[in-house]
Amino acid sequence: MLKLLLEGGRLTTAQMAQVAGIAEAEVVQYLEQLKKDKIFLGWRPVLDLSREAAAEAAVEAIIEVRVTPEREGGFNRLAERISRFDEVHTCMLVSGGYDLLVIVRGKSLQKVAAFVSEKLSTFEGILSTATHFLLRCYKDQGFMLESEESTSSRLNVAP
Amino acid sequence: MQANPHKWVAGHVSTLPKSGIRDFFELVAKMKGDEVISLGVGEPDFTTPWHIREHAIYALEKGKTYYTSNLGMPELRKGISSYVSANFGIDYRYDDQVIVTVGVSEALDLAFRAFVNPGDKVMYHQPCYVSYHPSIQLAHGEAIAVPTYAKDNFALTAEALEAAWQPGAKILMLNLPCNPTGGTCSKEQLDKIAKFTCDKDLLVLSDEIYSELTFEGVHTSIASLPGMAERTIFLHGFSKAFAMTGWRIGYACGPAVLIDAMMKVHQYAMMCASIIAQEGALEALRNGADAVAKMREQYHRRRDLVVRRFNEIGLGCHSPRGSFYAFPRVSDVGMNAKAFSVGLLQQEKVAVVPGTAFGPGGTGHMRACFATSYEKLIDACDRMERFVERSRS
């Protein structure tokens, strides 16, 4: 079932039940268990918003954050504080030239910039930030965006 | 004098029947504009893994646009030799026991043309891939069909071979796992078949194009059995396992004398396989194993889904151990192969291939290819269920 979820298909629970050859109730129960075990945290659609003119304008920035680790707790306390902001979509600790990689979303450039300058960079322990505004996304969570590829050239009947 | 083009067509070609698949293809083509779900294909729904395509693009950029050696690029032949050794346990020298061909299709044609004298008898099991019988006929051979049966899950048995054997039989054509039935042989049966070919001194042509798509247990090649490599031509390709049907690339391995004979035909008829396809194939062998395993896993789940649904619908269907074809019995719901396929297409817009396209042994069956998305398979099965219920009432 995990594999089916990870294949990233658009299967409904009824369809998953068909594929796995079990009752739909069992699928639902299994998903509930995954939720209880904090393995399955929720559904999220992967949307290609560039295709939807009416979609709310959204600006995304990828921010490299350098921090001073604390004597007890290292990076965790600060990382968790940052993560709690609604504007923060993703926050992760990475190796290399900086420590935290933070993805921030906002309605406008100004809003995102304000969040960075007024909130993020003022935290005690933050040494520096480098903000990269996202210009275009080509692949998101395994899905190619605006890709022309298709199997429509496959014949309908072949030996 | 008025030209009569018919008289210029060679006799053995004009009498060659058109493929039953072709008829059905025309019928489906007429349904254009409608939402047809096709389970009628014989190829993966996956596009060739990107790393293979990217490698071929790179090769083109580097100017790889020339003929290659007749046998195929030495690097590729080395790759094939190690792949076959690692996966099938058969050792072939890359320099004189491997030939790269334009698909298994060309390899088959080369073999028949290189080994069949007019009138030579070639045994093959049936139902089978549509090309075997006509290819034998084109080489002026005489085809002897050996039936396989639904009760054995379409596994070929040594007993059936014994029964069909005729004096003068020279070649045995094998296809395991089998298109269209998904039939395979147990190791025990394969041993018996090997013994049979030794007793009768037959040359074996073994088309193992679906071998990577074996879902239970391991695939055993007849060429890997003791004493068999010297009387077997091992035919394999990239079309199915690596999702590379349109590249047209395959190969044959066997005793040097036999590969050399095939090579003679190949060098005059084809010169060499496309260099770009050869480059793609090389990359497939080097880095394609993960993609093959992933695709196999999906085919496996899809197989379980359609086999279960077919049986629920009332179409008796064994679980094919290999390939991406299910071969259910439509006679279970009181229809013949043609009526079922045509009715299903016209009423519910699902295309399958009538079993009779694969020889008389396919009577009462249809072939459904499950190399299609879960959503489409579920939808197709639901449509089929409606069709069967309607035709029953």
Ligand SMILES: Cc1ncc(COP(=O)(O)O)c(C=O)c1O
């Ligand atoms: C049993 C069998 N052999 C050979 C082929 C042809 O393969 P290729 O694409 O390598 O020519 C097919 C294709 O459908 C097949 O099913």
